[in-house]
Amino acid sequence: MLTNPSKRLKTFEDIYAENHARLYRLAIRMVEDRESASDIVQEVFMALYERLNGGTVVLYLNTWLYRVTINKCTDQLNRQKRYRSLEEVKDTPAEESSQDGSEKSQIIQLALGLMKPSERAILSMYSEGFSYKEISDATGIRFTSVSKTLSRSLDKMEQQLKKQGYETY
Amino acid sequence: MKKSLIVLLSIALTAALPASAQKLVELYKKGTIHLVPDKTFAQGNDWNTVFHSYQDSMGNRNVGARKSLMLLPDGSVIVNNTYRNFYTKFNAQGKFVKEFNLKSTKGKVFKKTEPALGVINGNTIYCGIDNPGNMYLMDFNGNWVKTLKLNYSSGQIVALPNNKLVTVGTSINDGAIRNFVSIVNPVDNKEQIIWEHRGLGTKVLYENPSSSERALFQYRYQFKSGGSISYTVDFDGTSNWYMDPIIANSGNKILLAFPENGELWEYDLNGTLLAKKRLGWTRESVSIEEQKKTLREEIEKVKMMTMVVPRITKEELEEARQKYLKEMEEDLGRITKTIPRSSLSTVIKDSDGNLLYFEYPKEKDENVFHVWVYQNAGGFVCESKFVCEDYDLIINPSRMVFKNGYLYSLQNVKGATGIPMRLVRFKLVGE
Amino acid sequence: MRHIDSDILQKYLDGEVSTDEKTGVEAHLTSCDICSFRLAQLQGRAERIKRLLNQNSDVEVVLPPLPSNINGKLSVNVSDFSASSESRVKRPLLKRWTIGLSAACLIGMVFLYKPLVCRSENQKIVRMQREIVEVDANRPYSEQETTLSIIDAEGNVTYVE
Numbered sequence: 001m002l003t004n005p006s007k008r009l010k011t012f013e014d015i016y017a018e019n020h021a022r023l024y025r026l027a028i029r030m031v032e033d034r035e036s037a038s039d040i041v042q043e044v045f046m047a048l049y050e051r052l053n054g055g056t057v058v059l060y061l062n063t064w065l066y067r068v069t070i071n072k073c074t075d076q077l078n079r080q081k082r083y084r085s086l087e088e089v090k091d092t093p094a095e096e097s098s099q100d101g102s103e104k105s106q107i108i109q110l111a112l113g114l115m116k117p118s119e120r121a122i123l124s125m126y127s128e129g130f131s132y133k134e135i136s137d138a139t140g141i142r143f144t145s146v147s148k149t150l151s152r153s154l155d156k157m158e159q160q161l162k163k164q165g166y167e168t169y
Numbered sequence: 170m171k172k173s174l175i176v177l178l179s180i181a182l183t184a185a186l187p188a189s190a191q192k193l194v195e196l197y198k199k200g201t202i203h204l205v206p207d208k209t210f211a212q213g214n215d216w217n218t219v220f221h222s223y224q225d226s227m228g229n230r231n232v233g234a235r236k237s238l239m240l241l242p243d244g245s246v247i248v249n250n251t252y253r254n255f256y257t258k259f260n261a262q263g264k265f266v267k268e269f270n271l272k273s274t275k276g277k278v279f280k281k282t283e284p285a286l287g288v289i290n291g292n293t294i295y296c297g298i299d300n301p302g303n304m305y306l307m308d309f310n311g312n313w314v315k316t317l318k319l320n321y322s323s324g325q326i327v328a329l330p331n332n333k334l335v336t337v338g339t340s341i342n343d344g345a346i347r348n349f350v351s352i353v354n355p356v357d358n359k360e361q362i363i364w365e366h367r368g369l370g371t372k373v374l375y376e377n378p379s380s381s382e383r384a385l386f387q388y389r390y391q392f393k394s395g396g397s398i399s400y401t402v403d404f405d406g407t408s409n410w411y412m413d414p415i416i417a418n419s420g421n422k423i424l425l426a427f428p429e430n431g432e433l434w435e436y437d438l439n440g441t442l443l444a445k446k447r448l449g450w451t452r453e454s455v456s457i458e459e460q461k462k463t464l465r466e467e468i469e470k471v472k473m474m475t476m477v478v479p480r481i482t483k484e485e486l487e488e489a490r491q492k493y494l495k496e497m498e499e500d501l502g503r504i505t506k507t508i509p510r511s512s513l514s515t516v517i518k519d520s521d522g523n524l525l526y527f528e529y530p531k532e533k534d535e536n537v538f539h540v541w542v543y544q545n546a547g548g549f550v551c552e553s554k555f556v557c558e559d560y561d562l563i564i565n566p567s568r569m570v571f572k573n574g575y576l577y578s579l580q581n582v583k584g585a586t587g588i589p590m591r592l593v594r595f596k597l598v599g600e
Numbered sequence: 601m602r603h604i605d606s607d608i609l610q611k612y613l614d615g616e617v618s619t620d621e622k623t624g625v626e627a628h629l630t631s632c633d634i635c636s637f638r639l640a641q642l643q644g645r646a647e648r649i650k651r652l653l654n655q656n657s658d659v660e661v662v663l664p665p666l667p668s669n670i671n672g673k674l675s676v677n678v679s680d681f682s683a684s685s686e687s688r689v690k691r692p693l694l695k696r697w698t699i700g701l702s703a704a705c706l707i708g709m710v711f712l713y714k715p716l717v718c719r720s721e722n723q724k725i726v727r728m729q730r731e732i733v734e735v736d737a738n739r740p741y742s743e744q745e746t747t748l749s750i751i752d753a754e755g756n757v758t759y760v761e
Binding site: 010011012013014015016017020021029038042045046049052053107108123124126127128131132147148150151154157158161162163 | 606607608610611614616642645646649650652653654655663664666667670671672673674675676742743
């Protein structure tokens with residue numbers, strides 16, 4: 001159910017401030033590495049700026065921002081072939097895994113690291129409360145396939161968490 | 170005339186000779202057994218067609234991958250397909266022959282069938298017990314012979330040399346779960362229970378055991394409206410919860426192996442208990458420190474656990490949680506003994522009649538089995554393991570069947586394009 | 601008795617089912633404890649995973665400054681649907697069904713329901729237990745594939761795949 005689109009006047013600064021944090025969170029979940037995530041988010045805003053400065057009207061800004069971020073992260077992951085097998089993960093020295101000290105985020109990051117880019121994307125957006133339609137628009141997953149893909153991704157995540165002794169209740 | 174007769178006889182004998190002149194036990198003593206695929210077996214099969222049901226899935230589970238096999242006396246192989254009603258037959262050289270169904274005397278195909286498990290009387294296949302408690306017997310082409318009515322569900326069924334069957338069953342009796350081992354006579358459908366374990370019954374559920382009676386690491390809360398919810402703490406490689414014994418037959422003995430304590434009980438074919446032994450490998454026990462550490466971790470989990478049960482109020486569930494926590498804290502002070510680590514996972518019988526008892530490994534592919542020989546007094550001989558370069562081994566008796574020193578198996582080949590499952594015959598080669 | 605697919609249960613708990621689907625699902629749930637339980641499991645799992653993913657995001661970073669060649673004051677026409685970060689997906693009102701299941705333990709939870717209404721499809725659950733689907737002696741105990749087996753009062757066994 002769509003409400004009427006509302007036209008609002010904002011500055012680029014506003015857009016940047018409002019969206020930076022969550023795009024950064026999304027990028028971290030997908031590529032893990034802080035520096036890369038930061039770079040990617042900067043690139044996304046650069047791309048947005050170029051369009052807006054050139055006079056393009058960007059519709060459905062939210063979805064656009066997520067879609068571009070996800071695409072850039074996916075590209076990076078494919079370039080690096082960063083999803084590792086379980087054996088490699090075990091050998092990963094402590095510094096390489098999540099730079100955040102907390103054990104919980106290490107666990108989640110490890111689990112995400114074993115999933116495909118599209119699965120990381122779908123879980124990230126799902127956890128932020130996006131609808132299936134929005135997830136479909138941003139990730140490129142067919143709308144009718146979202147529930148199946150989401151189910152599978154949640155399954156996989158649950159299994160990975162269990163393996164690390166972390167229960168999902 | 171006589172001369173040619175002798176020649177014929179010796180040819181027949183040669184053909185029946187097992188794969189290795191060496192006894193299998195001598196091989197196992199080498200410690201590591203390489204499973205080497207026999208390249209002459211199962212040639213010319215189009216695996217994508219033969220195992221077309223491999224890709225069946227239900228929800229997110231690849232149920233089509235759950236296949237099992239059994240051998241007929243002439244060496245042909247029957248493969249079972251989970252949730253499908255057809256069996257896949259291969260000849261003694263492993264070449265696909267046909268798919269066939271279980272059919273009634275009128276030729277009507279049975280819609281739901283259970284896996285074909287083994288052969289009795291040399292000519293009849295017995296299948297698993299279905300949900301209503303029926304076990305179908307059929308000939309080698311799927312023609313129905315007989316139905317045994319057993320009013321229970323069963324996990325394991327093993328044929329005995331006297332053409333009876335021994336099974337491990339579960340049933341509900343007066344509201345209680347009952348697990349048992351029984352010898353079934355297919356001729357008259359009569360059963361003889363040789364071992365039994367009664368679970369929680371309705372009476373027990375409504376009684377609250379005092380804390381001195383409560384077993385360590387088991388926590389239960391009874392709802393005011395009836396029913397209960399329970400929680401147990403297990404340690405790696407062991408389980409406090411009830412586990413069925415693993416049954417096997419060797420010679421004239423029925424053997425029950427108990428995973429939770431590693432005991433092995435021997436019975437004769439009439440169901441008389443002969444001896445209680447212990448499966449002799451040593452594994453470290455769960456120390457008192459480890460028990461306390463695990464219990465403390467579980468306490469933290471229970472503190473954070475969201476417990477909700479249909480038709481039960483939040484308040485009552487909070488009472489349940491508090492009860493668990495109180496008892497768990499009590500148990501921290503009650504731990505005085507180490508717990509033996511049970512690790513028994515399954516048993517495979519080889520073609521010399523030896524029993525290979527497997528553990529659960531700490532890591533994937535680190536399987537270890539213990540060889541028990543049952544001629545004469547019988548006992549533990551040695552420890553060994555299987556390795557296989559070409560296949561991702563899944564080890565259990567439904568996937569690995571011995572005949573004449575060869576190991577017939579259903580395994581996924583590494584690096585396959587398309588459907589990876591293969592029917593393969595392994596030669597056992599000592600390291 | 602046919603049960604609801606996990607995919608559809610997931611759609612239902614996310615509020616993404618059509619009106620027809622919703623009616624069908626709810627009708628089935630009123631008489632099937634197994635699917636109600638399964639729904640509860642899925643809801644608990646979704647909540648937990650979401651919470652974990654969002655906890656992970658206390659990685660707050662100071663907003664890096666915009667590059668100097670960007671005019672932050674550029675005014676922008678933004679057309680957007682109201683699906684901003686403030687709005688959350690509406691979830692259907694569910695009774696809270698989640699049950700804590702420890703994956704490392706085999707839990708037997710025994711329910712004895714006193715049925716309010718006696719229906720032929722109503723399956724009274726007597727025992728729910730996690731069982732190993734197919735033992736693999738080549739894999740650690742904690743990595744065995746398990747399924748939930750549910751035994752009802754008649755002794756029928758259902759496996760929740």
